[in-house]
Amino acid sequence: MKELERIKEVAIDAAREAGTYALNRMGNLVEISHKGGFTNLVTDVDKKCEKGIIDRIKKEFPSHSILAEESGEEVTGGPFRWIVDPLDGTTNYAHAFPVFCVSIGVVSGGSVKVAVVYDPSRDELFTAEEGKGAFLNGRPINVSDMEKVRDSLLATGFAYNIEGKLANIKYFKVMMEKAQAVRRPGSAALDLCYVACGRFDGFWEFDLNPWDTAAGQLIVKEAGGTVALLNGKPFDIHEKEIVATNGKIHKEMLTLLGS
Numbered sequence: 214m215k216e217l218e219r220i221k222e223v224a225i226d227a228a229r230e231a232g233t234y235a236l237n238r239m240g241n242l243v244e245i246s247h248k249g250g251f252t253n254l255v256t257d258v259d260k261k262c263e264k265g266i267i268d269r270i271k272k273e274f275p276s277h278s279i280l281a282e283e284s285g286e287e288v289t290g291g292p293f294r295w296i297v298d299p300l301d302g303t304t305n306y307a308h309a310f311p312v313f314c315v316s317i318g319v320v321s322g323g324s325v326k327v328a329v330v331y332d333p334s335r336d337e338l339f340t341a342e343e344g345k346g347a348f349l350n351g352r353p354i355n356v357s358d359m360e361k362v363r364d365s366l367l368a369t370g371f372a373y374n375i376e377g378k379l380a381n382i383k384y385f386k387v388m389m390e391k392a393q394a395v396r397r398p399g400s401a402a403l404d405l406c407y408v409a410c411g412r413f414d415g416f417w418e419f420d421l422n423p424w425d426t427a428a429g430q431l432i433v434k435e436a437g438g439t440v441a442l443l444n445g446k447p448f449d450i451h452e453k454e455i456v457a458t459n460g461k462i463h464k465e466m467l468t469l470l471g472s
């Protein structure tokens with residue numbers, strides 16, 4: 214079996230296992246703590262899911278590096294780097310609002326090669342491999358063909374810090390006035406997957422980390438969408454901001470976002 218296929222298989226297994234565990238524990242948390250500021254939560258489930266995923270990666274691929282949200286970076290010097298968000302949408306999760314997922318992207322040679330996002334509440338598995346398309350539960354997915362923002366359903370998210378929240382309020386207002394509607398679901402990785410499968414026509418956010426975007430951005434691109442920075446330049450997972458669209462409304466979105 215080719216290496217990337219094996220990596221994808223392990224990522225899917227690990228994401229399903231973590232997601233299923235999280236779903237079973239929803240509403241039954243042992244510990245909720247704050248990571249600086251009263252709005253940025255972490256639960257014992259985030260940590261347990263992350264440990265399970267990391268243990269699995271280390272067992273199967275001891276030479277791979279890992280960047281995981283709760284435990285940080287472990288560099289081995291190997292050719293692959295796993296980027297793990299064990300639970301994207303922790304605030305939703307802590308309130309038993311069932312919009313959260315597990316997100317895993319695997320980087321090699323400067324780009325994300327394999328992407329897996331698992332939503333256990335809907336049993337939806339989004340996957341992509343660079344150059345090979347994007348899939349939802351094994352079926353190919355494509356971005357929407359909406360041509361105008363006025364007909365579009367958009368999504369965004371708000372940073373944990375108050376300055377970041379206020380900075381995006383201004384864009385939220387602009388988009389609310391121009392788009393058919395704007396949603397704020399609370400899981401950036403899922404928001405990206407929803408652009409990929411045409412449920413959303415566009416998504417933007419300003420204060421994200423590589424574990425929020427690594428998998429989702431590849432899934433959008435492989436579904437035929439466009440992913441960029443606010444100034445229109447190609448997106449990089451180490452940048453904080455992202456604009457992801459079906460491609461057709463991309464220019465209009467960027468203009469509305471002031472670039």
Ligand code: IPD
Binds near residue numbers: 298300302398425
């Ligand atoms: C958060 C979610 C949320 C986004 C935040 C992220 P977390 O991730 O993706 O939608 O608005 O910026 O930090 O903390 O739940 O893993």
Ligand code: CA
Binds near residue numbers: 298300302424
């Ligand atoms: Ca996250």
Ligand code: CA
Binds near residue numbers: 303
């Ligand atoms: Ca998280």
